[in-house]
Amino acid sequence: MNADLGYPEPWQPRPRGREKLQEALKIGSPKRNKRLQTGWEGFFPYYAGFPELFVREILDSAKLRPDAVVLDPWNGSGTTTYAASQLGLKSIGIDLNPVMIIVARARLLPPSEADHLRPLAATILSHLRASPVTPADGDPLLAWFQPSAAKVVRSIEQNIRRSLVGSMTKSPDGIHLDRISGTAATLYVALFAACRHLAVSLRSSNPTWIKLPKADDDRLDPTAYAIAHQFAENVRGMSKALAAKQEAEESSGAEFTAGSSTIQLSDTATMALAEGSIDFVLTSPPYCTRIDYTAATRVELAVLAPLLKVKPRDLGRQMIGSVQVPSGPIEIDESWGTTCSTFLAALKQHPSKASGGYYYKTHLDYFDKIARSLGRVSQTLKPGGRAVFVVQDSYYKEIHNDLPRILAEMGVLQGLSFSGQEDFHLRSMSDINPGRKTYKRPMGATESVLCFTKPD
Ligand SMILES: C[S@@+](CC[C@H](N)C(=O)[O-])C[C@H]1O[C@@H](n2cnc3c(N)ncnc32)[C@H](O)[C@@H]1O
Incomplete structure (x- = not known):
């Protein structure tokens, strides 16, 4: 004692x-394994994430009642909420980084939605020429891209926002990112991934870290075609992976109903969840290794800027592990x-x-x-x-x-x-x-x- x-x-x-633990819960290695990141899961790599198999085995072995609620208070890319929904369990995922809210929402997109992703992306791209948007002064995309490239990225983003983000998300009392539809979130993830892909020259030895260009001349300058092509390719890949999931579910012959999941944008230090409402918590808290969890998603935050309530610097200060x-x-x-x-x-x-x-x-x-x-x-x-x-x-x-x-x-x-x-x-x-x-x-x-x- x-x-x-x-x-x-x-x-x-x-x-x-x-002994008691092993008897009750199946605990595999939480180490992320690239080989397991294939199919739909492969579109949600997140450096601080744990593997889906690790989460699935724990939840499965926990033998939770069908009405049990699972919570991940530091949900990141949404591995827990995704695995819980696959097991038909109710879940709540919380994160303070808006980028992670979008990623976790996208991950939950039902396979039945696979069919409309590509036509939607084609419509969004077809508007590019007709209604290009000039980024406003101070648009954070201009820190990463030359003005002509920033114009294309912002135009795609604005077209996603105009066609797929409605009054539930942009309500009169402000923006509620956690109400964004799975389809809109998926197209945002495709755009995030396109920006990361095009920023290959700015990558550092840490694979998740993209360095901000030091001078204006170092900014990224992909052509409009390269940006649009990469976005369309990502959507194609996501829709294919989702369709494969749908096929696998149908051919297994088992009745499958995904569990409902709520993704919330909140700060765990002040969050208000009902007392005694959760059956199982499975999570990975922010580590104490001076990782700035917002800095690793700076490009994505720049894309999302029109939907953000807080400035990235203020968000960085609120994070656990702030520098x-x-x-x-x-x-x-x-x-x-x-x-x-x-x-x-x-x-x-x-x-x-x-x-x-x-x-x-x-x-x-x-x-x-x-x-x-x-x-x-x-x-x-x-x-x-x-x-x-x-x-x-x-x-x-x-x-x-x-x-x-x-x-x-x-x-x-x-x-x-x-x-x-x-x-x-x-x-x-x-x-x-x-x-x-x-x-x-x-x-x-x-x-x-x-x-x-x-x-x-
Ligand atoms: C280790 S990561 C979780 C990764 C997750 N298990 C996955 O599979 O992707 C920790 C997460 O905590 C979030 N976070 C940091 N401070 C927070 C806070 N005060 N409230 C809520 N989330 C926070 C970060 O944005 C980050 O996504």
């Missing part, structure tokens, strides 16, 4: 917890647990530049947001409900940030009972980071699958 806090040390009962210094002071809270406060004390005292200033403040911001979010997630669970979190550890210089252990402690302090964990060793981006040699630390990272239950 941890004498200070009066709860069992999370990893102490791990062997017993592990911006928080606006006010934050104090360490007891509910963060002892491992977290010990880690923060070591980080603050580190002799390297900015450790006690900038890095300390951004880490306080991370733990404050994640602790408040965990409190909300715990409240939404029904008594007897379960929660599974996929979490990765990392290093600050040579100091181990044992995020799995920190979240296990935080979960317990937020009223959950810890039932065990499975660890998987991964190669990580930090292996190619020069910091690994300066500060002695092991190769790779550990990705842990943490399991909790809400006591009755």
Whole structure:
């Protein structure tokens, strides 16, 4: 027992917890495997995502009741909501990044809609010449594309918006992106993917990262034909993958009804979900590795600009894992647990530049947001409900940030009972980071699958 806090040390009962865990849930590797990203799923690659098979096996083995509700509070590209709907379960997916709302909505498009995607894309492209749009001054697309190319991308975007986004999304009280239709979302995803494809010259060693052009002359300058062709090709591929899914479902002969899914644009630190309404949480929280989750989707945010309520910079500040210094002071809270406060004390005292200033403040911001979010997630669970979190550890210089252990402690302090964990060793981006040699630390990272239950 941890004498200070009066709860069992999370990893102490791990062997017993592990047996119980394996008995109850089938936990495969959460590592993303390129070979499994084929067909419809292949159109939703997202660097921080977990594989559909991993989610499907856990949900399947959880033996949930048919009316059970599954929640992913950090839904990203919507792997959990997609897998839940495939198993006929109700689900709710939350994310703060509007790009991820569009991606998760598109992923849920029923296969029966495959047939109209290509004619729709053809109509949208046919309007291009007739009604081209000149991007407004300050249009963020102009930071990526030369004006002639930005004009084509904005014209396609505007045609999608004009023909497929109605008054439910653009209502008098503002834009509700989470009400966008699956078809509109799918065409937006095809346009996102076209922009990423055309930005190949701006890719960095991190495959998900596209560098903003440094000078106006470095901006992308594809022809109108190249942009339109890439968009049409993406729609063709998506409609083919969807049609193949439809065929597979029909030939299996099994009656299939997808579970309903709600995708919500909200901040987990302040979200309002009904208390005790969720049966199962399956999620992967933002990691504490200084990933700016909005910066990785800057091109997509530029495409979506006319539908955004907030500026990308403000959105970046709200994100868990923000690289911006928080606006006010934050104090360490007891509910963060002892491992977290010990880690923060070591980080603050580190002799390297900015450790006690900038890095300390951004880490306080991370733990404050994640602790408040965990409190909300715990409240939404029904008594007897379960929660599974996929979490990765990392290093600050040579100091181990044992995020799995920190979240296990935080979960317990937020009223959950810890039932065990499975660890998987991964190669990580930090292996190619020069910091690994300066500060002695092991190769790779550990990705842990943490399991909790809400006591009755
Ligand atoms: C590790 S990713 C989840 C990936 C997801 N499992 C998938 O398969 O794509 C974490 C997600 O948390 C979201 N996020 C970050 N801060 C958030 C906040 N305060 N509220 C809601 N979502 C947030 C990010 O936009 C990101 O999509």
